[in-house]
Amino acid sequence: MNIESELAKRSNGVCELCASNGSLAGYEVEPSASRGGDDYVHACNTCLDQLNENSPVDANHWRCLNDAIWSEVEAVKVVSYRMLHQLSSAGWPANLIEMMYLEESTLKWAKAGMLAEGETAVKHVDSNGTILKAGDNVVLIKDLVVKGANFTAKRGTAVRGISLVHDNDQQVEGRVNGQHIVILNQYVKLTQ
DSSP states (O other): OOHHHHHHHHHTTSOTTTOOOSSEEEEEOSSOOSOGGGGEEEEEHHHHHHHTTSSOOOTTGGGGHHHHTTOSOHHHHHHHHHHHHHTGGGSHHHHHHHHOOOOHHHHHHHHHTSOOTTOOOOOOBOTTSOBOOTTOOEEESSOEEETTTTEEEOTTOEEOSOEEOTTOTTEEEEEETTEEEEEEGGGEEEOO
């Protein structure tokens, strides 16, 4: 059974967060433990757009978490916990957070995907706006003169298994011609 059909069966065709019965899709709750469908929430487009930051978070929409926090699905509890913390400035989420009960392992999972106080998410994107992750393979879209290494990295050169520069969302690192170099994201494109 594939993940989508597993989620559809588990959710009975409704969003596991807001109980909407519109178009549903799986949302992977990071960091994934590779437990298949247990790492996913079956969510509607409205919830997905806000979770994926494709549209602004509407605090009133998330009042539905009043019911979702009692779900028996751990991934639903994790998403609910994170969203309530994100909305905590609205006032009402604090009461729901106090009522929530999470097993120790679930709480650890929920906190692992949250940002510390005052921290902002650093997202590395390529020249097309695609989000890059550590280990991705990219291709150079422009000839680059590599300072200090005396060579030019040619357009079309593949850079395999990149690493992200954690304090600078404009740079990635990788090996070209046996040299470990830093590359500006604007000069790379994600490959499949």
